[in-house]
Amino acid sequence: MYKAKVNASYEFDVTEEAVDQLDAVETSTNKYHILQNNSSIKANIVSSDFNKKTYSVKVNNNTYDVALNDALDQQIVALGFEIGASKKVNDIKAPMPGLILEINVTEAQEVKENDPLLILEAMKMENVINSPRDGVIKSIKVSQGNTVEKNALLIEFE
CATH class of the missing domain: 2.40.50.100 (RNA polymerase II/Efflux pump adaptor protein, barrel-sandwich hybrid domain)
Incomplete structure (x- = not known):
């Protein structure tokens, strides 16, 4: 199970089953055509940081910042640690x-x-x-x- 956070505001649970059922076809490098509920969606991965698991995705001309957390990331948060903690010296x-x-x-x-x-x-x-x-x-x-x-x-x- 993954947790996806979109624009630092909306959080979604994403299961492997949901990913397997996704009707998506890569049309060219980082560009996808997706069918969902009989609607056509164009998606483009504008930028990505694989190590931080962050992505900027353009969907039908709207750009979204997406952060993914896998099971290990979620466990780290549950233990009270921060992922990618930054310096906050005041x-x-x-x-x-x-x-x-x-x-x-x-x-x-x-x-x-x-x-x-x-x-x-x-x-x-x-x-x-x-x-x-x-x-x-x-x-x-x-x-x-x-x-x-x-x-x-x-x-x-x-």
């Missing part, structure tokens, strides 16, 4: 006590993963603190020249 804390030498971002600025956010001097070494993810800077809690303790809040993301 704040940057000082990894060690030190002095803020430079701040390279401003509030409301959009940053990409690994962009330099600030420079923290600790034990006579300059440590560049990079962005852990793409995002927007919500607030900057320190100023250049401030000394900070370990785990002090430096920057918040939206």
Whole structure:
């Protein structure tokens, strides 16, 4: 049994029996002609990511984003784990006590993963603190020249 999620909103159960009974013919690469309830449907797989099990499918000129979960994916979710968990860091804390030498971002600025956010001097070494993810800077809690303790809040993301 598969679970299909369409446009991140609608979820359907798909059995192997339903797939076997599907009246579909591949007319060319990634293009299909489907008969369902005496209606003709044209489907085209526009893009696919086999590893993530995600597909963009155009059906009669409407495009749908489809994610498939097989039995193993469903079991992982049932155990409380996430499939393809992404980084969701919402704040940057000082990894060690030190002095803020430079701040390279401003509030409301959009940053990409690994962009330099600030420079923290600790034990006579300059440590560049990079962005852990793409995002927007919500607030900057320190100023250049401030000394900070370990785990002090430096920057918040939206």
